[in-house]
Amino acid sequence: MNKTELLQQVIARLEDDLLQAQQAALTAYEAATHEENIAENKYDTLGLEASYLATGQARRAAAIRQTLASWKQLVLRSFDPQLGIQLGALIELSDEQEHRQCLFLGPDGAAMKLQQDGQAVQVIGPQAPLGQSLLGKQIGDEVTLRLASGMQLLEILSVD
Incomplete structure (x- = not known):
């Protein structure tokens, strides 16, 4: 992508x-x-x-x-493992059932879904609960997201 x-x-x-x-x-x-x-x-x-x-x-x-x-x-930069996930990161996550999703983390105010190469990409900001959880994380880290239906565990598969 x-x-x-x-x-x-x-x-x-x-x-x-x-x-x-x-x-x-x-x-x-x-x-x-x-x-x-x-x-x-x-x-x-x-x-x-x-x-x-x-x-x-x-x-x-x-x-x-x-x-x-x-x-x-927004200045797009390559992933820097020393800084972890920052604004402009393209992130691939997987849940416990191995359903994958792509996120594009950017400034607030532009929550939307996009399509690229036939794949859905969710745009989120750092104020969203998932956006907050991802900031500073590394590839292989897990984040827990609290949902109305319970807790969801997500693993960070890749970051660009």
């Missing part, structure tokens, strides 16, 4: 999300300021509700913009 291509996929997806959020904020703003939505009495709240929506969409766009900036600044 190619980490640079994965990074570009994350950035492209975030750019699409940002565009959609900006368009939604603009649409809500236009609805809030449209002359037909001027309140005629105290019970006519359509304009007020649209302004709340516009504010929420603008905040969402700002959060995506910040996440996008973090991902654009």
Whole structure:
């Protein structure tokens, strides 16, 4: 798998999300300021509700913009055993039933699933419980993840 291509996929997806959020904020703003939505009495709240929506969409766009900036600044490095797993690592894990999964550990705010070479890659951040558990770990280490259904033991098979 190619980490640079994965990074570009994350950035492209975030750019699409940002565009959609900006368009939604603009649409809500236009609805809030449209002359037909001027309140005629105290019970006519359509304009007020649209302004709340516009504010929420603008905040969402700002959060995506910040996440996008973090991902654009991410420097991809090869795995350094002295540092252990760090941001930008591509990690392959196996559970007790030998089900394998690939993770791409990056800055917060971009939890998503990607496809590369026909394989699913889960993007997680360091604030996710699994992301926190993986930071600093080595190949061959095991991490325990607490789930609602109980504990799950995962072994780190490879890191790039």
